Amino acid sequence: MRIKDIKGIELMAREGLKDLKPEKIRFTVGSAVCGLSRGAKGTLETLKEEIAKSNLNAEVKAVGCNGLCFTEPVVEVISPGMSKITYGSVTPERVPELVTVVKRGEVIKKMALFKTTRHQFLNGKTVEYGDTAGIIDSSEFTPLKGQVRIVMRNAGLIDPLSVEEYAATGGFEALAKILSEKKPEEVIREVESSGLRGRGGAGFPTGLKWKTALETPSPKKYVVANCSEGDPEVGMHRSLIESDPLNVIEGMMIAAFAIGADEGYIYVSDKLVSAEEKLTVLIGKLSAIGLLGERIMGTDFSFTITVKRSSGAYVSGEETALLNALEGDMTEPRPRPPFPAKKGLFGMPTVVNNVETFMNIPAIILKGGDWYASYGVEGSRGTKVLAVTGDCERTLTVEVPLGTKIKNVIRMAGGVKGKKSLKGFQIGGPGGGILPARKINLPLDFQKLGKEKTMLASGLVLMDEDTDMVKMARFFIKFFEEESCGKCIPCREGSHRVGEVLDYLIRGMGEKGDLEYLLSLEGPINDTSACALGKLMLAPVSSTIRNFREDYEKRIGG
Amino acid sequence: MTELEEPKFADSEAEDLFSRMILAVPEAMKNMVKPMLLGLAGQKAGGGPITVEALKEMVEGLPEPQKSVFKQVVAARKGLDPEVIKAMIEECGGDIPRIFFKIMERMKYIPQEAVREIAKQTGISEAHLFHLITTGKAFSLSSSAHQVTLCAGTGCTVKDKSKSLETIEKLVTDAEPKEVLLKKARCLGCCDLGPLAEIDGKRLALNVVQAQIEAFLKG
Numbered sequence: 001m002r003i004k005d006i007k008g009i010e011l012m013a014r015e016g017l018k019d020l021k022p023e024k025i026r027f028t029v030g031s032a033v034c035g036l037s038r039g040a041k042g043t044l045e046t047l048k049e050e051i052a053k054s055n056l057n058a059e060v061k062a063v064g065c066n067g068l069c070f071t072e073p074v075v076e077v078i079s080p081g082m083s084k085i086t087y088g089s090v091t092p093e094r095v096p097e098l099v100t101v102v103k104r105g106e107v108i109k110k111m112a113l114f115k116t117t118r119h120q121f122l123n124g125k126t127v128e129y130g131d132t133a134g135i136i137d138s139s140e141f142t143p144l145k146g147q148v149r150i151v152m153r154n155a156g157l158i159d160p161l162s163v164e165e166y167a168a169t170g171g172f173e174a175l176a177k178i179l180s181e182k183k184p185e186e187v188i189r190e191v192e193s194s195g196l197r198g199r200g201g202a203g204f205p206t207g208l209k210w211k212t213a214l215e216t217p218s219p220k221k222y223v224v225a226n227c228s229e230g231d232p233e234v235g236m237h238r239s240l241i242e243s244d245p246l247n248v249i250e251g252m253m254i255a256a257f258a259i260g261a262d263e264g265y266i267y268v269s270d271k272l273v274s275a276e277e278k279l280t281v282l283i284g285k286l287s288a289i290g291l292l293g294e295r296i297m298g299t300d301f302s303f304t305i306t307v308k309r310s311s312g313a314y315v316s317g318e319e320t321a322l323l324n325a326l327e328g329d330m331t332e333p334r335p336r337p338p339f340p341a342k343k344g345l346f347g348m349p350t351v352v353n354n355v356e357t358f359m360n361i362p363a364i365i366l367k368g369g370d371w372y373a374s375y376g377v378e379g380s381r382g383t384k385v386l387a388v389t390g391d392c393e394r395t396l397t398v399e400v401p402l403g404t405k406i407k408n409v410i411r412m413a414g415g416v417k418g419k420k421s422l423k424g425f426q427i428g429g430p431g432g433g434i435l436p437a438r439k440i441n442l443p444l445d446f447q448k449l450g451k452e453k454t455m456l457a458s459g460l461v462l463m464d465e466d467t468d469m470v471k472m473a474r475f476f477i478k479f480f481e482e483e484s485c486g487k488c489i490p491c492r493e494g495s496h497r498v499g500e501v502l503d504y505l506i507r508g509m510g511e512k513g514d515l516e517y518l519l520s521l522e523g524p525i526n527d528t529s530a531c532a533l534g535k536l537m538l539a540p541v542s543s544t545i546r547n548f549r550e551d552y553e554k555r556i557g558g
Numbered sequence: 559m560t561e562l563e564e565p566k567f568a569d570s571e572a573e574d575l576f577s578r579m580i581l582a583v584p585e586a587m588k589n590m591v592k593p594m595l596l597g598l599a600g601q602k603a604g605g606g607p608i609t610v611e612a613l614k615e616m617v618e619g620l621p622e623p624q625k626s627v628f629k630q631v632v633a634a635r636k637g638l639d640p641e642v643i644k645a646m647i648e649e650c651g652g653d654i655p656r657i658f659f660k661i662m663e664r665m666k667y668i669p670q671e672a673v674r675e676i677a678k679q680t681g682i683s684e685a686h687l688f689h690l691i692t693t694g695k696a697f698s699l700s701s702s703a704h705q706v707t708l709c710a711g712t713g714c715t716v717k718d719k720s721k722s723l724e725t726i727e728k729l730v731t732d733a734e735p736k737e738v739l740l741k742k743a744r745c746l747g748c749c750d751l752g753p754l755a756e757i758d759g760k761r762l763a764l765n766v767v768q769a770q771i772e773a774f775l776k777g
Contacts (some may be wrong), residue, residue, distance in 0.1 A: 072750070
């Protein structure tokens with residue numbers, strides 16, 4: 001069956017809806033990498049066995065990750081007439097009890113985390129479940145309280161490999177809408193009015209990037225999704241692309257239509273073997289139904305996608321290095337300008353966006369830029385996904401509106417582990433500074449975080465009172481020593497020299513003037529490095545010297 | 559028997575294959591087995607320099623269980639035969655990183671001869687290929703009995719209050735000979751359980767990993 005128009009998509013959606021609000025009982029098991037490493041596979045298999053044993057009319061599906069890493073494996077149960085119940089920490093041993101209770105039409109209250117009574121999708125359609133008393137609603141569940149899910153709206157809800165279920169949540173309607181009634185300029189205007197900025201760290205306005213690519217005349221253009229996450233704290237992009245890969249693909253297709261590209265690449269990091277497999281399967285499925293390939297939905301728009309795996313270098317997340325890698329060249333950044341939007345892959349105009357950025361696009365097109373801009377604050381619109389880790393009570397992935405205070409995110413994570421006090425936190429990846437605990441009132445805001453010399457990337461790492469900031473700085477510099485591609489001497493050699501000074505300090509052999517020396521290097525290394533990796537290299541050192549000077553000074557002899 | 563002290567190999571490939579055969583011999587028997595094998599191989603080569611073919615022929619003539627042990631070594635080398643590499647290049651459409659991923663899957667490391675063969679067949683310079691391998695954490699040029707991957711992300715480093723990550727890293731880097739190949743993963747994807755480590759693909763807690771590595775190093 002080939003999808004010719006919006007009717008075809010609606011037909012698919014109807015099929016998918018049967019899965020999301022099934023006649024029979026539906027169990028879903030969070031089976032992304034985080035779930036699997038907590039034994040989700042065992043849970044899934046035991047569930048199947050138990051269901052067969054007890055003659056229960058039920059289906060079991062593996063879904064993505066709903067962000068509640070601390071309580072994986074997460075199992076959700078939809079029974080007709082009852083609320084959707086989310087259970088946490090469902091190990092295989094607990095499965096028999098669960099199946100028995102579900103068969104009786106009851107709920108294990110002590111194991112249930114929360115209930116969901118309805119889902120509203122992007123297209124305005126809703127799925128209503130029954131109302132089961134005695135369990136808190138998802139909106140009252142502390143880790144979810146205050147979250148707004150646009151990017152993660154389908155995470156843990158749909159089977160990532162089911163095109164039908166994605167369509168049921170309003171998927172591909174944005175694509176159908178632009179193909180039938182919009183011009184590329186109108187799409188770009190919508191994205192501009194949403195105020196969406198790149199989610200990879202630099203925060204460049206997405207609409208402007210697309211406009212540049214559209215206005216650059218060229219016989220060939222490309223769209224590239226950057227999923228080469230190398231930040232040493234988080235697997236946030238992994239969780240996103242594993243849970244809702246079709247959202248990324250639809251976002252890329254809309255971008256391709258907007259700039260006039262007909263070829264796309266998804267560049268995934270080396271560890272994401274499962275994401276690569278899922279994407280390849282989906283691209284095959286979409287090509288078979290005519291949603292990828294030549295003349296999509298009977299229009300002049302054609303688009304193909306290739307998945308490529310990165311060799312695992314941190315610098316390959318840098319957009320120009322990524323383009324080099326895609327061309328099979330050395331994974332080193334290129335000088336800018338020219339920017340990729342003018343001269344990118346194989347010298348053609350190329351839009352490179354982060355996966356999270358692409359995942360915002362279908363929602364923006366379907367509900368409008370103004371709707372999107374109603375979340376967030378001036379200059380930082382929409383939501384941001386953050387993986388919260390380090391010394392926190394609950395490790396989890398959250399999506400909150402921009403402008404949310406960092407302390408609220410920390411509250412979702414249950415505060416600092418073991419009732420200790422917070423010493424500092426880091427929000428911008430290794431190139432972001434470490435901020436002291438008193439800054440937790442800062443909002444998630446590109447400008448305000450920029451003023452604190454950090455940025456908005458994919459993780460929030462909490463550090464408790466026992467953390468030695470000099471050793472943390474050394475850890476980051478070691479990271480840069482290992483990850484510098486070696487193209488620019490200040491980054492390649494500078495990282496070693498800074499590391500040596502820090503080593504002396506750690507051994508208690510610091511000298512007066514060491515700190516001033518370290519701070520004096522920041523300017524030159526920043527000025528003379530080609531890419532952000534070098535430019536930001538000293539941020540962890542300078543920020544810890546500024547914010548935690550006492551940790552350094554106690555190591556410097558008189 | 560003087561000529562055996564300076565064995566003549568036809569090329570570096572033959573020499574490499576031979577040294578890998580010797581690696582498969584238990585330590586205590588190496589001194590005894592080495593001249594014996596060289597003598598046999600020399601015979602097969604008919605007095606001339608020892609070729610890969612001569613080595614293969616020699617293996618066929620050995621008694622069990624040595625025969626199958628060495629056959630495995632020869633078979634491992636098969637991943638590098640020019641025809642195999644040619645097929646790989648064709649299959650991957652000249653996508654070099656993908657070829658490397660394939661070789662990694664098959665051999666767990668990328669032998670230098672394979673890189674040379676790829677360079678020869680594609681016309682891409684060896685320097686470029688080695689650059690691609692050495693900048694990618696996913697690839698490795700050295701083979702080792704065991705591979706250890708550490709959770710070396712920020713979150714896990716912060717959480718690792720007993721500094722086990724540092725201890726393990728020091729343990730492996732100080733060890734001679736290099737029985738264990740250490741890799742650092744920035745995130746293994748299970749932050750709430752971390753820090754963890756993988757030994758030969760199996761995820762384990764750090765104290766277990768440390769004990770296992772100590773056992774490996776003791777031999």
